[in-house]
Amino acid sequence: MICIHYLTGSKIITALNNEDRTNNHAEAINRMLKSQLGIQHPTIWQFINTIRKLQKGRDLYYEQLIAGNRHPLxxxxxxxxxxxxxxxxxxxxxxxxxxxxxxxxxxxxxx
Known part of the structure; x- marks a missing residue:
């Protein structure tokens, strides 16, 4: 882990591994879920089926990464x-x- 500390008085600013600054991945999944559902108040079965469909896509993406494909920049x-x-x-x-x-x-x- 690369950790850079900057001291200023009693405060420390830390930058870790140049990782993502936001929770955009979670926000993207939320948008994708809302888009796939297509309605405001889905039934529990519509919700479950949509989650299953999205999970299959994520599983395929994961397998592609395991196979050596790169994730998009x-x-x-x-x-x-x-x-x-x-x-x-x-x-x-x-x-x-x-x-x-x-x-x-x-x-x-x-x-």
């Missing part, structure tokens, strides 16, 4: 954003706290 805009944030974190000690926070804020898009 993040979109370029997200890779670029990750790099900008990493540069900000690496240069944290040389910045004023408010400038650091403003820099981070510029890299997050609120929907």
């Amino acid at each position: 993040k979109l370029r805009k997200y890779r670029d954003t990750d790099q900008r944030i990493l540069r900000l974190v690496e240069d944290f000690i040389n910045r004023e706290p408010i400038d650091f926070l403003r820099g981070i804020a510029y890299n997050y898009q609120m929907e």
Whole structure:
């Protein structure tokens, strides 16, 4: 595990393994589930059948990864954003706290 700590007074900022910054995977599954159901209030059996269908797709994807296929890359805009944030974190000690926070804020898009 690569862990970078930046000390500032009594506070520590940590960056772990350059991993994802959000729970977008969970949000994507939620959107996919809503899309597959196609209705607001499904019956329990509609819900179960949809979950089974989605799980079969995930199982197939997993088997493809096991077979040596690569997972798709993040979109370029997200890779670029990750790099900008990493540069900000690496240069944290040389910045004023408010400038650091403003820099981070510029890299997050609120929907």
